[in-house]
Amino acid sequence: MRLKDKVAIVTGAGAGIGRATAHALGREGASVVVDDIDLDGAERTADEVRKLGAKALAIKADVSKVGEVKQMVERAVAEFGRVDILVNNAAYLDFSFKLFHETEAGDAEWEGNINTTLKGVLHCCRAVIPHMIEQRGGRIINIASGAAKGGIERMAIYAACKGAVPSFSRAIATELAPHGILVNCISPGNTATEHLLHFVETLPDLFKQFQAGIPLQRLGEPEDIADMVVFLVSDESKYITGQHFSVDGGASMT
Ligand SMILES: NC(=O)c1ccc[n+]([C@@H]2O[C@H](COP(=O)([O-])OP(=O)(O)OC[C@H]3O[C@@H](n4cnc5c(N)ncnc54)[C@H](O)[C@@H]3O)[C@@H](O)[C@H]2O)c1
Incomplete structure (x- = not known):
């Protein structure tokens, strides 16, 4: 129970990596605010966290909307009294797989990535940081992507936003270091969420290319990323800030 009495917000926690992260934080004793635009998904995850013995609150907040994010943080503080941990996990993942020069400014993919993948992280940090400053501490984990490091074709807009x-x-x-707030970034490699596994059927060639570049010879599991989040928000990592970690089976070293 490394996170007893801590309060965490996880965005995009109705599925995939966010859901596994909510479970892992709950298992360590944190109370978890489970945010997702899919309220059913958020409620499912919150129920699962409660079954693990932790407190959970499901919230439907779209991270691209600054007003909804502010309300989410206010509700978290009203319910649990504080916010110690923010995991910015939600992203726009509706890929068209077009080449960049085939896309246009204003396309759903441009807007979705800029507003959710990039501005969503900014909105959530902006809303949470004043509470953490007042509390004299906190942990922020921002989920980027292998696309932030490698030049993955047909994902240029996502890569631009994740790279930021x-x-x-x-x-x-x-x-934030003088305030005792530690901020780190995790870039997952290809991780076997339902979303990614959908590519196996729709784009088998691209998927084979992904898989061939993993030295540990398997896709990541959502729990691999969640374990790193738990480490980076626990006391064991109290001297680590401003770092960017790849959790990708070694893919980024090849
Ligand atoms: N799965 C991978 O292979 C992989 C690789 C690299 C990076 N990532 C990153 O990991 C994170 C999670 O990815 P995943 O594979 O678990 O995705 P996922 O699709 O399984 O889950 C993402 C969740 O975010 C929610 N969401 C989407 N837009 C939202 C918004 N505006 N506000 C709130 N919630 C929103 C979705 O409803 C969904 O439940 C993302 O940031 C993604 O870019 C994933």
């Missing part, structure tokens, strides 16, 4: 996440994380890590 580590830079932003480093900048605020510097600003």
